[in-house]
Amino acid sequence: MLIGEVARRSGVSARMLRHYESLGLVRPSGRTGTGYREYSGEDIRRIFHIESLRTLGLSLREIGRALGDPGFQPSALVADLIRQTRERIAVETELLTRLCRIDAAEPAGWEEVLHTVSFLQALGSKSADARQRAALAPVDSVPAPVDALVEAVLSETEPNVAGALRWALARSGGGGTALLAEGLDSPVAAVRQRAVQALAEMPDGEASARLRDALAHPDAVVRGYAALTLGTRGVADTVPTLIDMIVEGRNDTDAADALSVLAGDIATAERIATGVVGRLGHEDTGAPARVRLTQALADIPGPTASRALVELSHDDDRAVALTAAYLRQLRDGS
Template sequence: MLIGEVARHSGVSARMLRHYDALGLVRPTGRTVGGYREYSAEDVRRIFHVESLRSLGLSLKQIGRALDDPAFTPSALVGDLIQWTEDRLAREAELLERLRAIDASAPTGWQDVLRIVELMQGLNSTSAARRQQAILARPGDVSVPAELLAGAVLAESDTNVAGALRWALARSGGDGVATLAAGVHSEDVDIRRRAVLAIAELPEAPGATALLADALGDRDPMVRRQAALALGRRGVTAAVPTLVGMVVEGSNDVDAAEVLGTLSQDPGCADRITNALADELAVPTADSATRIRLAQALVELSGTPVREVLRQLAHDDDRAVALVASSFVGLLEERRRGCHKQGGRLVLTRDRPCLEEPMSAEHAHLPHGVEVITTLPGAADRIPAGAEARTVRVTLAPGDPGAPPHRHPGPLYGYVTEGEILFELEGEAPRVLKAGDALFEPGGDVIHYQGANNLADAQSQLVVTMFAPPGTPVLTVVSPEELAERRHLRVGG
């Protein structure tokens, strides 16, 4: 067969057949009298072998080795081809994603395209600081597709960068729910956690509540807890069992209690929540710390049944639980008398037991990651003239009872950084402060009764700043005689 006929039958151009001949890949067996290439049936078979191997992505050099070298086995070569093909597909998928992101941003000119490309490069940086800068420093007129931000949220492992991305996603003008929905059902638990946190900050996005409801059944407890908090804030009562469980476990129990309090404003849900908490209080295996947390959660609720449960708890056999419940009964009475008003928080102090602290305007628009934990009105009036500030770190081993009853020469303000502290001042019921809780102590004549590690198997720690006249001791231990004289001032004494 001459070259033209071979080209017609094989689909390989005459030019390519000449190229194969020049490389020695497929050389015709003979030539005509006139010098034209003449291909045998075996030559045509070799052409089809070459084309088959080309379809797998082999180079012509690799094809020559495959056909002529018996020691050249396909296993290693095919493995390399698979890896090369996967890499090429990944690059093309990345390019497609980038093009879609640019298209979704509706650019009006090439400058807009360049800005989106710059943002995408910043988000793909290996530096967390660079990724965070890319999202926070972008010009306000740059439209960023919500799906791009949602994808970045699911991939981000740095806590600070993730927070900035969620903030940007919530303000992007789109919802990104389609991408986040895939994250909710991912096999990777970290991706599911990131997805639920992001959806929680999209209260108006269509379909977000349904995704959170699905997450309530997730096998990961952290995913379930975050979904329950978000659903509870949206008024979804299906979150109640998980929220009650969070109080029992001590996992985000303060947040869970606040959400339960909000849900209890629905008359149809109030009794259900109260009964659920009361049932957990009655569990025989519940320890003191768990029952105190449940009592604290009850205070967030309202209504006669709550007061009755706390009144009964004030006579509990566990003294710490009884003291806390007794204190909470008094707190509810203050509320009933009208001390607690909408728009503020109830603040209890020694000299002003019912003080309304409005949320100040300067706290309303804080940057991401900045949170006012507590505010103490008139703090400057409590600091002695000429006082020095001392910052003290207290580390307590597991089960450490702390210092014996003592006094401090001036007021102190503190923050629990780790574990749990059983804290008691003269005139106040004992309470458990957990990591993240703030504390205040007036100092002076007030006796500090307890500052113990409430955990038997873990270290606890707090940091306090104390204001005291120079030269005075950090603390002075109170004698047994004075403790006996002032016992009537101790709650439950």
């Protein structure tokens, strides 16, 4: 078969076939009497092999090595191609993400495009100082891409930078609450904690709704942050979680402070006192937890808390009894 017919049947141009021949990839098995290249069936099969390998991303040099070495192991080459492809996809994905973020900022000109690019580069810097400066930079006419800020908040491990990023996200005015809520479902505990911390600092009402949902989260740390935030905002549904925190000794002082805020409402104060008394009498509540619960009654007004302190001042646990007696004196003003 002559080169023109091979080109038509294989889809490989005559020029490319000559290039393959110059590289030694495929050589026509014969020549016609007038000197034209003549390809055999085996030659054509080799051409199709070359084209198949090209679709996998192999260079012509790699193809030549694969076809010319009888002992060649394709598994090693395929594994290397997988690695290269993943690296290329990662680079392209990062570029696509950056372009989408620039597009979302709706830049009016190249100056704004460059500003956004500079901001994104600073957020991704290995320097903590650079990341913090980017977060604390004054807001100008170009809004910061909210999804980039959320991503930075959820991945930041440096405490000072993390605080600056949460502040920047809270003042961005562009939402981000839904993205932070997705972070609550992360398999990584540290990411879940960063997400709930950021939600606690968000000013919008949607963030409060997300925090209410987080009161039922399986992660105790997430529940705790949500309860502390909502408790100081007067959300009475946080009472059970706050009492749990006192029993478990997790941010128990902050939890007691939040209960004291909630106790400003008489009905809620009685609910708190009833819950605390119930946990005091639970057989699984250890001695240290009983002392903490007794201390928590200090700022809870109402008859239930007062009666509880009277009874606790005669408790068999001396530490509990002394604590309750001291708190009674404070309440009585004596």
